Amino acid sequence: MSQTMTTRAHDKPIMSTTKPAQALSQQYGGLHAGSWVDLLPASWIPYVQLSRLSPPVGFFLIVFPHLFGVMHAACVHGHGGIEHAARVSLLLVGGSFFCNNASHAWNDLVDAPIDAQIARTKMRPIPRGAISRRAALVFAISQAVGAAVSLLGLPHDTGFVVLPNVLATAYYPFAKRHTHLAQLVLGVCLTWGVMVGSSAMGVDQPWRDPSTVWLLVGSILWVVIFDTIYAHQDLADDIRVGVKSTAVLFGSLARAMLWFLGGGMVAALTASGYYGHMGPAYYALTVGGCAVSVGAMLAKVDLGDPASCWMWFSQGFWATGAAIASGLLVEFGLQSCGDVVNLAQMGKDFWMSL
Secondary structure (H helix, E strand, O other): OOOOEOOOOOOOOEOOOOOOHHHHHOOOOOOOOOHHHHHOOOOOHHHHHHOOOOOOHHHHHHHHHHHHHHHHHHHHHOOOOHHHHHHHHHHHHHHHHHHHHHHHHHHHHHHHHHHOOOOOOOOOOOOOOOOOHHHHHHHHHHHHHHHHHHHHHOOHHHHHHOHHHHHHHHHHHHHHHHOOOHHHHHHHHHHOHHHHHHHHOOOOOHHHOHHHHHHHHHHHHHHHHHHHHHHHHHHHHHHHHOOOOHHHHHHHHHHHHHHHHHHHHHHHHHHHHHHOOOOHHHHHHHHHHHHHHHHHHHHHOOOOOHHHHHHHHHHHHHHHHHHHHHHHHHHHHHHHHHHHHHHHHHHHHHHHHO
């Protein structure tokens, strides 16, 4: 394919054939990257590929926001102690695994005709015939059932809180046909877990709490930034086929817009800390850590090179996710230590009063 597009003067031209097809296919194009997958029965491997479990970036992009919600609820609202938070987190990690599998299977089922026309994705299991459309649908339904079962161990209200996520996930594959803001829809799909995690900890109507809302906004912008970089892998083919994305929308202004979104993300996390009365650890680790990790990525990623986009997408998200989680975790730990100190002081006062 000869069509090219340049994001800025010194970026490399964006082409759909800049790498061999097999290498492109390992960038969530249908071929797995991890050698551990080869140890599985041959009949399982296409489903691991369908679920994007090698590498498990998509899974952790679902897990992280749920854990953000759990830790934020424990810090800001004081709902539950360490044991309760650990139990809820374990249930949400299990549910996130099934959600990841179901959502990717549904996405690929809807997108199969388009995937067959894109250099990077034409080797995904459905387009290449490794999994039939019927088998993919059955797999998606079975994983959705597994996700629903995981809700049985959580508060009843949480079952209603997940509904916006279910609707957004069902719509996302079609969003790429309807709007250039498909990455925003995906952001809601992946990070609504902030609300789910908060609800699972016992917070009633978490969307009414400004600190939780700003944490959600910051998390959504995180996904928009990373998925816009991911979308640059297929930019030329997407333009040819007619797939819409923020990468297509931003065009030559992509880097500037990503910096703008990065600033918005840092501002949203700052607002979350302000309304949640967070301490210095949160601002240093969560806000500062995100500013450094996202800033480094935006400064170094080559939007014209699919390999660079894939590397920063698949590796860079760890630092940002860890930054948000670490600030919340340290705040939770400090609060727990404070509770222990207060309890000890109460015991001492009681003893002295005898």
